[in-house]
Amino acid sequence: MKKQQTPPKWADRFLAWYCNPKLLEQIQGDVHELFYWRLDEAGLGKARRSFIWDVIRLFRWQNIKRTQGQNSKTNNIAMFKNFFKIGLRNLWKQRVSSTINVIGLSLAVGCCIVAFKWIEHTYVKDRFHKNLNDLFLVTHFENVDSDLKWDGDTDYQLIDEILATVPGISKHSRYYYYDAGTKVRERETTTFSLFVDEDYLQMFSFELLEGNINALSQTDQIVINEDAAKRFFGDEGALGKTIELKIAGEWKRFVVGAIMKRKPNNSSMQNYLLVNFDHLEPAIQRSKKATGTNFFIQRGAGVDKLTLETAINKILPVFNQGKEESAYEHVKLEPLSTMAINSTEMLHGVGSAPQLAANLLLGCIGVFMLILATSNYINIATAMAMKRTKEIGVRKVIGSGRSQLVLQFLTENFLLCSLSIFIGCLLAEALFLPGFNKISGASLQLRLLAHTNFIIFLIGLLCFITLVSGLYPAYVAARFKPVVIFRGGNQRGGKKRLTGVLLTFQMILAMITIISAVMFVHTNQQNRNRDWGYNQYDKMVVRLPDTTYHNAFRDKLLENPSVSGVAGTKTLIGRVLNGYSFQLGDSEIYADVFDVGHNYLELLEVRLKSGRFFNEKLKSDEVNGLIVNESFMRSMQLSMDTTDLIVKQDSLQYKIIGVVEDFHYWDFGTRIRPAAMRLVAQSDQYYLMAKTAAGTLSKEIDKVKEDLAIIAPDEQVSVYAQSATFDSYFDEMAGIQNIIVFTAGLAILLSAMGLYGLVSINISSHIKDFGIRKVLGANGFQLSAPVYKRFRYILGIAVVVGVSVSVLVLRALLDSVYGYSEKIGFGPISVAVFILLGVTFLTLNIQVRHVKKLNPAETLRTD
Amino acid sequence: MKGKGNYIGELEELVLLLVGILSNEAYAVAVLKEMKDQTGRELNISAIHAVLNRLEDKGWLKSYMGGASQERGGRRKRFYQLTAPGKAVLDEVRSMRERLYGQLPVGVSYSFGA
Numbered sequence: 005m006k007k008q009q010t011p012p013k014w015a016d017r018f019l020a021w022y023c024n025p026k027l028l029e030q031i032q033g034d035v036h037e038l039f040y041w042r043l044d045e046a047g048l049g050k051a052r053r054s055f056i057w058d059v060i061r062l063f064r065w066q067n068i069k070r071t072q073g074q075n076s077k078t079n080n081i082a083m084f085k086n087f088f089k090i091g092l093r094n095l096w097k098q099r100v101s102s103t104i105n106v107i108g109l110s111l112a113v114g115c116c117i118v119a120f121k122w123i124e125h126t127y128v129k130d131r132f133h134k135n136l137n138d139l140f141l142v143t144h145f146e147n148v149d150s151d152l153k154w155d156g157d158t159d160y161q162l163i164d165e166i167l168a169t170v171p172g173i174s175k176h177s178r179y180y181y182y183d184a185g186t187k188v189r190e191r192e193t194t195t196f197s198l199f200v201d202e203d204y205l206q207m208f209s210f211e212l213l214e215g216n217i218n219a220l221s222q223t224d225q226i227v228i229n230e231d232a233a234k235r236f237f238g239d240e241g242a243l244g245k246t247i248e249l250k251i252a253g254e255w256k257r258f259v260v261g262a263i264m265k266r267k268p269n270n271s272s273m274q275n276y277l278l279v280n281f282d283h284l285e286p287a288i289q290r291s292k293k294a295t296g297t298n299f300f301i302q303r304g305a306g307v308d309k310l311t312l313e314t315a316i317n318k319i320l321p322v323f324n325q326g327k328e329e330s331a332y333e334h335v336k337l338e339p340l341s342t343m344a345i346n347s348t349e350m351l352h353g354v355g356s357a358p359q360l361a362a363n364l365l366l367g368c369i370g371v372f373m374l375i376l377a378t379s380n381y382i383n384i385a386t387a388m389a390m391k392r393t394k395e396i397g398v399r400k401v402i403g404s405g406r407s408q409l410v411l412q413f414l415t416e417n418f419l420l421c422s423l424s425i426f427i428g429c430l431l432a433e434a435l436f437l438p439g440f441n442k443i444s445g446a447s448l449q450l451r452l453l454a455h456t457n458f459i460i461f462l463i464g465l466l467c468f469i470t471l472v473s474g475l476y477p478a479y480v481a482a483r484f485k486p487v488v489i490f491r492g493g494n495q496r497g498g499k500k501r502l503t504g505v506l507l508t509f510q511m512i513l514a515m516i517t518i519i520s521a522v523m524f525v526h527t528n529q530q531n532r533n534r535d536w537g538y539n540q541y542d543k544m545v546v547r548l549p550d551t552t553y554h555n556a557f558r559d560k561l562l563e564n565p566s567v568s569g570v571a572g573t574k575t576l577i578g579r580v581l582n583g584y585s586f587q588l589g590d591s592e593i594y595a596d597v598f599d600v601g602h603n604y605l606e607l608l609e610v611r612l613k614s615g616r617f618f619n620e621k622l623k624s625d626e627v628n629g630l631i632v633n634e635s636f637m638r639s640m641q642l643s644m645d646t647t648d649l650i651v652k653q654d655s656l657q658y659k660i661i662g663v664v665e666d667f668h669y670w671d672f673g674t675r676i677r678p679a680a681m682r683l684v685a686q687s688d689q690y691y692l693m694a695k696t697a698a699g700t701l702s703k704e705i706d707k708v709k710e711d712l713a714i715i716a717p718d719e720q721v722s723v724y725a726q727s728a729t730f731d732s733y734f735d736e737m738a739g740i741q742n743i744i745v746f747t748a749g750l751a752i753l754l755s756a757m758g759l760y761g762l763v764s765i766n767i768s769s770h771i772k773d774f775g776i777r778k779v780l781g782a783n784g785f786q787l788s789a790p791v792y793k794r795f796r797y798i799l800g801i802a803v804v805v806g807v808s809v810s811v812l813v814l815r816a817l818l819d820s821v822y823g824y825s826e827k828i829g830f831g832p833i834s835v836a837v838f839i840l841l842g843v844t845f846l847t848l849n850i851q852v853r854h855v856k857k858l859n860p861a862e863t864l865r866t867d
Numbered sequence: 868m869k870g871k872g873n874y875i876g877e878l879e880e881l882v883l884l885l886v887g888i889l890s891n892e893a894y895a896v897a898v899l900k901e902m903k904d905q906t907g908r909e910l911n912i913s914a915i916h917a918v919l920n921r922l923e924d925k926g927w928l929k930s931y932m933g934g935a936s937q938e939r940g941g942r943r944k945r946f947y948q949l950t951a952p953g954k955a956v957l958d959e960v961r962s963m964r965e966r967l968y969g970q971l972p973v974g975v976s977y978s979f980g981a
Contacts, residue, residue: 031916034939038912
């Protein structure tokens with residue numbers, strides 16, 4: 005068959021599709037003319053190929069773009085102004101639905117803001133320094149057991165070498181901290197002290213409050229921040245005051261030379277108490293163990309990072325000479341901006357990496373809420389559009405295009421979403437952020453204008469919710485056929501299914517969050533009542549200001565008639581954790597070790613399983629006696645009643661003289677591990693524990709405080725109850741629980757509001773239906789049955805799917821939060837199902853009551 | 868006038884000249900054919916369109932629609948005309964080129980190739 009002597013149709017159509025209509029006539033004419041010319045010259049095949057090629061080559065922006073000139077732009081503005089006006093009127097007209105939408109969306113936006121603020125602050129760290137791009141942590145890779153390890157420390161010797169030979173380093177500071185003994189006005193404490201070089205405050209931009217920013221260059225001056233100033237000197241001015249520090253066993257006097265503002269929340273670098281590094285030098289010289297410290301450099305202007313790295317790497321061979329074990333493979337300069345995120349990857353890193361679990365949880369909550377609110381929105385907006393069919397019909401008949409209708413709806417949507425974002429910001433600022441800060445201990449602030457990322461996030465969020473929530477309803481509305489509308493036909497159909505799907509999805513999310521909330525509440529309750537493995541009640545703990553007070557305090561405590569026994573200890577069970585490896589034959593386990601005094605375990609009422617407690621008369625117990633817990637024996641695969649066994653801890657040998665039942669020496673976030681108790685001399689015991697008569701503890705604590713203050717007038721004596729040991733843990737868990745319960749509450753609220761809005765629109769569009777039924781004598785039940793009926797499948801699916809997803813997923817969440825969590829059993833699930841069904845029923849009931857009370861005359865009068 | 872000032876490229880100059888030569892019959896396809904006949908250069912129609920648009924933007928050409936024909940499926944053409952500024956530019960380019968050419972040293976032998 006002979007091919008038609010015409011240009012390829014598809015190419016022609018393609019051209020007609022993309023080409024600006026104003027240019028189409030001329031361009032299409034040209035290519036057609038060329039086609040027939042080539043047809044004569046070169047034949048059909050070549051002409052068709054050239055035609056296609058021409059069309060492709062003409063596919064350029066200049067020919068595609070539709071706007072030309074400035075006239076059309078002014079028209080658009082007028083059109084949008086119109087859209088805005090109509091939009092506002094419509095929102096006002098449908099007040100109830102609009103309010104539901106705005107409340108839902110703004111709650112979700114509030115949640116998202118909190119989630120964003122938190123997640124962002126864990127990822128974007130240390131960005132406030134002026135020299136950010138020039139600051140690096142010197143890190144290196146070294147071979148440890150044929151494994152390349154990344155290390156954030158740098159050898160002291162190498163630091164000197166680098167500073168002497170490598171050009172292009174403008175400033176530098178070593179960075180080393182430890183708990184140094186501090187003496188202020190003869191009161192001794194320990195303080196987290198940071199040893200840095202004098203450039204430190206020039207490299208890192210911390211805000212100065214008082215004093216001289218160069219104070220560190222005077223070796224007898226130190227710099228503290230406002231928190232430290234408050235702690236040491238209260239409200240008096242701290243500038244110029246004296247602080248003594250115990251560095252390498254030697255007391256030195258310092259004058260406070262400057263007071264800094266507290267470090268920003270997202271700073272990895274500390275500034276609590278800064279001391280010139282020179283004071284640490286003697287200690288380094290003496291100690292063989294201390295080999296390196298964190299080392300920061302600031303490059304000079306215009307110096308390339310790579311050049312610096314190469315220069316440092318060049319001196320490594322000399323440095324590595326004679327080192328086999330810890331030779332440096334190569335040096336890497338880690339930029340300050342990524343240092344914190346990478347800190348978990350390396351040994352001796354600075355700063356903390358984001359906590360994935362917390363971020364994930366918060367992110368999920370934010371997204372859940374957003375999904376819930378948008379689903380509400382889509383459902384209600386679609387239903388609302390049904391009520392505006394006449395308007396749509398008229399507009400279409402007058403000549404409005406589909407795109408214009410979509411724009412109209414999107415404009416309304418945009419108005420509503422902007423309002424929601426605004427209210428969401430207010431909510432976050434006034435309620436969510438302060439509440440969240442209280443729970444998490446963070447200090448997040450809204451600071452709208454000063455936070456560029458946040459503004460970008462809000463704009464993105466606005467675009468996202470406007471489009472996601474608005475496109476579908478707008479599309480549905482724009483598709484109505486005017487003929488069908490005016491003929492009075494029915495437009496319902498496919499969208500009912502989407503509404504059902506969205507509603508089901510909402511209910512599933514609500515179900516999951518409710519089950520989580522119930523589980524968290526339940527687990528916390530169980531944990532509060534959990535047996536600690538010993539009797540934590542009626543025990544008072546006294547922290548000794550100094551071990552020399554031991555006997556005096558003990559005597560004083562024993563004078564108290566309600567005290568029935570006193571014992572000393574070095575490690576306070578529940579507060580301190582410290583462990584070693586123990587060996588028995590070939591097996592080796594890690595165990596937490598507690599250094600206790602005689603009688604401490606008995607007084608704590610730890611339960612003996614086999615063997616015996618320490619005996620004061622046996623000298624051998626003090627040398628090598630060891631009491632272990634059941635987990636210890638189990639890990640060593642020993643039966644519980646084997647005693648007098650010798651285990652080794654490095655060069656030391658211990659004899660297991662007793663086994664005690666597992667007890668919770670740490671909070672319930674950690675599972676009980678192998679543990680061992682050994683005796684410690686009285687001169688090392690920092691704590692005394694006293695057992696008091698039942699019910700007298702709180703009264704006795706105050707009394708003992710007074711009594712002891714008389715013995716040690718210049719010291720701080722702290723006395724507290726052993727049963728308060730886990731209070732901070734419980735508070736923390738209660739915080740997490742509150743977040744989850746809050747989320748669940750919000751989820752229920754949003755779903756219920758969505759349901760309410762949907763049902764109310766549903767009923768109002770069938771209002772005549774109900775009127776007629778009433779007139780014909782339907783009773784309350786017959787009236788309400790169809791309303792409930794619609795939702796029974798949705799609820800059924802939601803419950804089944806929600807429960808199964810929860811059982812599968814929630815386990816992981818609970819395990820990551822709790823060491824001991826409750827099973828997701830029948831009880832919690834039925835409570836959750838009951839809550840969901842109850843709320844749904846109540847919501848529906850509000851509307852059903854409205855129908856029942858309805859006066860049929862009102863609705864039927866107009867017809 | 869917009870665009871990159873008054874600079875004129877080689878192809879632009881060529882097209883401008885051809886439009887002038889074709890006088891009342893200058894439209895894209897005609898320019899393309901004339902270009903092929905007179906200079907042997909085969910260009911794509913989209914390139915011709917781009918150049919014509921650019922020249923019109925610069926004010927050296929003006930255009931009007933007209934002249935439908937059978938082979939174009941009854942579609943009209945866009946005819947182009949050289950404007951006074953366009954002619955002035957051509958004059959200037961030519962005079963500059965001749966001035967420069969006249970300054971080539973006389974009596975120097977030129978080698979072939981590199």
